[in-house]
Amino acid sequence: MTETLRQPALATGDPPALEVRNLVTQFVTRAITLTAVDSVSISVARGRILALVGESGSGKSVTGLSIMGLIDPPGRIAGGEVRVGGVRFDVTDDRAMQRLRGDRLAMIFQDPMMTLNPVLRISRQMTEAITTHHPDVSRAEARQRAQEALALVGIPAPKERLDSFPHQLSGGMRQRVAIATALLNNPEVIIADEPTTALDVTIQSQILHEVERVCRDHGTAFIWITHDLSVVANLAQDVTVMYAGRIVETGPVRDVLERPLHPYTRGLIDSVPDIDSRKGRLVPIMGMMPLLSDLPVSCKFAPRCPLRVAGCAVEPPLVVRPDGRQVRCIRPLDTVSANDGGEA
Amino acid sequence: MTALVELKGVNRQFTRNLDLAAKILNLLGARYRAQTVHAVDSVDLSIEPGEVLALVGESGCGKSTLGRIVAGILPPSSGSLAFHGRDVSNLTAADRLAWVRGVQMVFQDPMTSLNPRKSVYDIIAEAPIYHGLVPRAEAGDLVSRLLSNVGLDPNFATRMPHELSGGQRQRVAIAQALAVRPEVLVCDEATSALDVSIQAQILNMFLQLKDDFGLTYLFISHNLGAVRHVADRVVIMYLGRVVEVSPADALFAGPRHPYTRALLLEAPRLERRRAFEPIRGEIPSPLNPPSGCYFHPRCPMATERCRVEKPPLRSMGVGRLSACHYAEDVSPLDVAGPSAGADLLG
Amino acid sequence: MSASPLAARPGRFRRFLAEYAQSPVAVVGAVIFGVMLGMAVFAPLISPQNPYDMMMLNLMDSRLQPGEVGSAGYMHWLGTDDQGRDIWSAIVYGLRISLIVGLGAGGIAAVIGTIVGIFAALRGGRIDSLLMRVVDFQLSFPAILVALILLAVLGPGVGKVIFALVTVQWAYFARTARSAALVESKRDYIAGAQSLGLGQTRIIFGHLLPNSIPAIMVIAAIQVANAILLEATLSFLGIGLPVTEPSLGMVISNGFQHILSGRYWMTVYPGIALVLLVLSLNLIGDRLRELLDPRKSR
Numbered sequence: 003m004t005e006t007l008r009q010p011a012l013a014t015g016d017p018p019a020l021e022v023r024n025l026v027t028q029f030v031t032r033a034i035t036l037t038a039v040d041s042v043s044i045s046v047a048r049g050r051i052l053a054l055v056g057e058s059g060s061g062k063s064v065t066g067l068s069i070m071g072l073i074d075p076p077g078r079i080a081g082g083e084v085r086v087g088g089v090r091f092d093v094t095d096d097r098a099m100q101r102l103r104g105d106r107l108a109m110i111f112q113d114p115m116m117t118l119n120p121v122l123r124i125s126r127q128m129t130e131a132i133t134t135h136h137p138d139v140s141r142a143e144a145r146q147r148a149q150e151a152l153a154l155v156g157i158p159a160p161k162e163r164l165d166s167f168p169h170q171l172s173g174g175m176r177q178r179v180a181i182a183t184a185l186l187n188n189p190e191v192i193i194a195d196e197p198t199t200a201l202d203v204t205i206q207s208q209i210l211h212e213v214e215r216v217c218r219d220h221g222t223a224f225i226w227i228t229h230d231l232s233v234v235a236n237l238a239q240d241v242t243v244m245y246a247g248r249i250v251e252t253g254p255v256r257d258v259l260e261r262p263l264h265p266y267t268r269g270l271i272d273s274v275p276d277i278d279s280r281k282g283r284l285v286p287i288m289g290m291m292p293l294l295s296d297l298p299v300s301c302k303f304a305p306r307c308p309l310r311v312a313g314c315a316v317e318p319p320l321v322v323r324p325d326g327r328q329v330r331c332i333r334p335l336d337t338v339s340a341n342d343g344g345e346a
Numbered sequence: 347m348t349a350l351v352e353l354k355g356v357n358r359q360f361t362r363n364l365d366l367a368a369k370i371l372n373l374l375g376a377r378y379r380a381q382t383v384h385a386v387d388s389v390d391l392s393i394e395p396g397e398v399l400a401l402v403g404e405s406g407c408g409k410s411t412l413g414r415i416v417a418g419i420l421p422p423s424s425g426s427l428a429f430h431g432r433d434v435s436n437l438t439a440a441d442r443l444a445w446v447r448g449v450q451m452v453f454q455d456p457m458t459s460l461n462p463r464k465s466v467y468d469i470i471a472e473a474p475i476y477h478g479l480v481p482r483a484e485a486g487d488l489v490s491r492l493l494s495n496v497g498l499d500p501n502f503a504t505r506m507p508h509e510l511s512g513g514q515r516q517r518v519a520i521a522q523a524l525a526v527r528p529e530v531l532v533c534d535e536a537t538s539a540l541d542v543s544i545q546a547q548i549l550n551m552f553l554q555l556k557d558d559f560g561l562t563y564l565f566i567s568h569n570l571g572a573v574r575h576v577a578d579r580v581v582i583m584y585l586g587r588v589v590e591v592s593p594a595d596a597l598f599a600g601p602r603h604p605y606t607r608a609l610l611l612e613a614p615r616l617e618r619r620r621a622f623e624p625i626r627g628e629i630p631s632p633l634n635p636p637s638g639c640y641f642h643p644r645c646p647m648a649t650e651r652c653r654v655e656k657p658p659l660r661s662m663g664v665g666r667l668s669a670c671h672y673a674e675d676v677s678p679l680d681v682a683g684p685s686a687g688a689d690l691l692g
Numbered sequence: 693m694s695a696s697p698l699a700a701r702p703g704r705f706r707r708f709l710a711e712y713a714q715s716p717v718a719v720v721g722a723v724i725f726g727v728m729l730g731m732a733v734f735a736p737l738i739s740p741q742n743p744y745d746m747m748m749l750n751l752m753d754s755r756l757q758p759g760e761v762g763s764a765g766y767m768h769w770l771g772t773d774d775q776g777r778d779i780w781s782a783i784v785y786g787l788r789i790s791l792i793v794g795l796g797a798g799g800i801a802a803v804i805g806t807i808v809g810i811f812a813a814l815r816g817g818r819i820d821s822l823l824m825r826v827v828d829f830q831l832s833f834p835a836i837l838v839a840l841i842l843l844a845v846l847g848p849g850v851g852k853v854i855f856a857l858v859t860v861q862w863a864y865f866a867r868t869a870r871s872a873a874l875v876e877s878k879r880d881y882i883a884g885a886q887s888l889g890l891g892q893t894r895i896i897f898g899h900l901l902p903n904s905i906p907a908i909m910v911i912a913a914i915q916v917a918n919a920i921l922l923e924a925t926l927s928f929l930g931i932g933l934p935v936t937e938p939s940l941g942m943v944i945s946n947g948f949q950h951i952l953s954g955r956y957w958m959t960v961y962p963g964i965a966l967v968l969l970v971l972s973l974n975l976i977g978d979r980l981r982e983l984l985d986p987r988k989s990r
Contacts, residue, residue, distance in 0.1 A: 057541035
């Protein structure tokens with residue numbers, strides 16, 4: 003197995019598999035309007051994996067659901083564009099999204115039972131996923147494709163497994179079936195929301211391995227939503243860090259993890275205990291992420307930031323640097339020397 | 347020095363007996379059988395005063411069940427448990443109270459580990475008042491002090507659990523446990539449900555409290571990074587059995603069991619991207635464990651002997667135990683693949 | 693058990709009311725029920741006559757249409773029945789009995805059922821199986837049949853009707869209480885209470901019961917409505933309550949024979965009252981069930 007992924011050759015000028023521009027998602031109640039996703043822009047090319055990283059309340063899951071058009075009232079998409087393969091889609095148009103979902107755009111959830119219907123055999127669900135989008139495919143052929151998808155994700159004896167019910171499978175198996183179901187119609191983009199968080203280390207490892215292979219062999223683009231930085235380090239090529247509904251940093255994984263630009267990213271990295279060495283005290287980020295109902299007008303991270311200065315009272319813009327990395331901070335870490343602290 | 351807590355030959359089975367309908371059907375020729383899970387299978391364990399002993403394993407390994415047995419919430423099916431050297435099934439009333447209070451548990455899910463209908467004050471103060479550790483009039487002070495110890499403002503005492511975040515609830519749960527002045531804290535995946543930055547805060551707090559209160563920890567976790575950070579000694583479990591025991595540094599430097607090796611290799615890390623072969627196969631169901639060594643179907647070093655003969659826990663040096671017939675041959679971590687010179691099964 | 697110097701927060705109940713009030717329909721239900729409860733409590737004050745005091749009746753006033761003035765000089769807004777009873781008064785006094793029977797039976801059944809249910813949940817094993825088989829057995833009989841048989845044996849009387857209704861209803865509570873107790877007993881805070889060394893009694897009454905009560909409250913509202921309806925049916929059939937203590941059901945029954953002769957008011961108005969009462973209780977019960985939906989993060 004090679005260290006890095008080989009991407010299928012991208013013709014120059016190929017549009018990204020998925021592009022999101024200035025997405026805004028809000029939750030409107032009588033009392034208050036919460037902006038869960040505030041002007042988020044991301045893009046993933048064919049055959050690449052983008053990790054969307056954040057903690058609870060960062061808006062990463064809502065972003066994924068918004069792209070899939072799965073936001074129900076009181077939530078609503080208040081702005082932005084989503085383009086699949088260069089073509090713009092209206093995520094509020096349910097019929098258009100229904101055609102996309104399961105066919106060109108697929109989602110995997112943390113709990114495989116959100117994908118799998120407990121009273122249906124897997125074969126039924128999977129063949130249905132195929133024939134709904136491609137009615138011309140015969141049932142026998144759909145079954146064959148389902149069986150191949152199961153083999154693809156590493157399920158042993160796929161022919162026999164095909165007729166099982168979800169409860170006859172272990173958690174890891176179910177998640178593989180959910181992934182296989184997502185793969186059935188060869189989607190261009192798969193959005194995975196914490197799919198391995200609830201799984202054991204050895205099983206997670208197997209699934210990450212399969213996902214890498216699928217990405218390499220089929221050119222599927224992945225958006226991998228997670229809070230686990232070590233998974234990001236081993237799976238994705240690019241990473242976007244979110245905080246309080248906004249993007250605070252974007253860049254290639256190696257660069258962001260080795261030379262983070264945003265103090266929050268640095269804080270996250272320092273919070274992760276390392277297997278390979280016993281650090282002294284972990285350096286956690288003090289305090290908590292603000293509630294969406296209680297966001298400061300300053301930089302959202304400023305109350306917790308050790309490098310805060312007077313200028314942080316104004317929300318910084320997301321700056322795209324010459325090297326392509328993006329950061330939302332007036333004092334990115336490569337401009338701050340080791341002795342600089344914060345004022346104010 | 348006697349161990350603080352000592353388990354010998356502890357077993358815990360869960361049996362689902364046949365109900366009336368199944369028994370009748372059996373008489374008519376069906377073949378329903380009572381199902382038994384050996385959640386914990388002849389475990390010997392000792393926890394020394396002042397140490398952080400980590401209990402590590404994946405689903406079905408029995409670490410939670412073992413944690414509950416140590417905390418006194420679940421009785422073992424067989425085997426003995428000793429606290430301060432005295433068998434707990436045979437204690438005087440006073441000693442029994444000391445044991446019940448002496449080992450406390452912090453649970454994984456902050457959403458269900460606090461009584462939703464009690465205020466933070468009641469949650470923390472109830473047990474010490476009940477046991478007469480503090481007169482009711484002074485309970486307010488105790489609560490304020492404990493809240494400060496766990497990093498919460500004393501005015502949190504009037505709040506209700508649903509008003510608190512996950513991290514805050516977990517702190518209250520810890521304060522609740524500390525209120526009865528325990529000697530041992532069993533932390534059952536206490537940080538797993540929390541966000542990364544909150545986990546770090548709580549892990550730091552655990553270490554601080556250990557020094558402040560002179561605590562001993564049984565730290566149950568599947569997160570090897572957290573274990574590395576806090577543990578003095580590590581016990582690895584698989585399907586109810588202990589497969590390796592070792593001081594932490596030695597374990598992470600050179601495991602002596604193929605399962606431990608796999609766990610260490612497969613845990614993703616922030617740094618280097620590893621090229622690895624994930625171990626094949628699923629974790630077997632505890633209802634139907636494999637024969638001989640439970641790990642043999644997935645083990646790259648397995649032989650016929652492993653299929654037939656259960657490996658005993660044997661000494662591999664000072665404080666190191668491993669339940670593997672070929673423990674000496676387990677490859678170091680920087681060498682890819684299984685060890686050389688083993689007969690491969692299949 | 694909490695005599696905390698930082699007092700029990702008044703906020704909790706108020707918060708519950710605020711959440712409840714977010715559904716206008718549920719508020720309407722609560723208001724209607726409240727009004728009817730008030731009507732029943734203050735019956736003597738708001739009705740011109742006590743319709744079951746023979747002294748006050750005058751046969752000359754019988755079968756008056758709604759809006760006519762009777763011999764005592766006041767308007768009979770809803771008319772009179774064939775004995776001269778003011779329908780409005782009959783409704784208001786009938787509400788009293790209906791509510792006494794409904795709330796009484798529901799309340800007692802709730803207590804008995806809860807005790808049995810929680811006991812079964814905690815003991816488990818054979819005792820649990822046995823008790824639940826008894827519950828199943830009880831529930832497999834149509835309620836009306838059991839009540840009829842019991843009352844045939846016992847004879848008329850408010851107390852006996854309540855007894856019959858309790859016999860029929862305790863089983864629902866037992867089942868619900870058992871489920872709630874089973875769910876709660878598996879939660880970590882109960883294990884935590886055990887770990888802290890709290891006694892079994894303390895855990896049951898201080899931890900398990902309070903958290904099981906919400907589920908029981910939900911079906912309590914609906915069961916009270918059922919009790920009222922069941923009793924009305926019994927009265928309609930002429931069983932159960934004595935003539936001197938009529939519930940709404942009996943008022944309806946008395947007036948029923950006149951419906952074909954065009955004197956609708958004797959049956960229809962009490963009928964409307966009964967429907968409103970039962971409906972309001974059901975609305976309250978539904979709202980309570982929504983509020984307790986476990987999918988809400990609590």
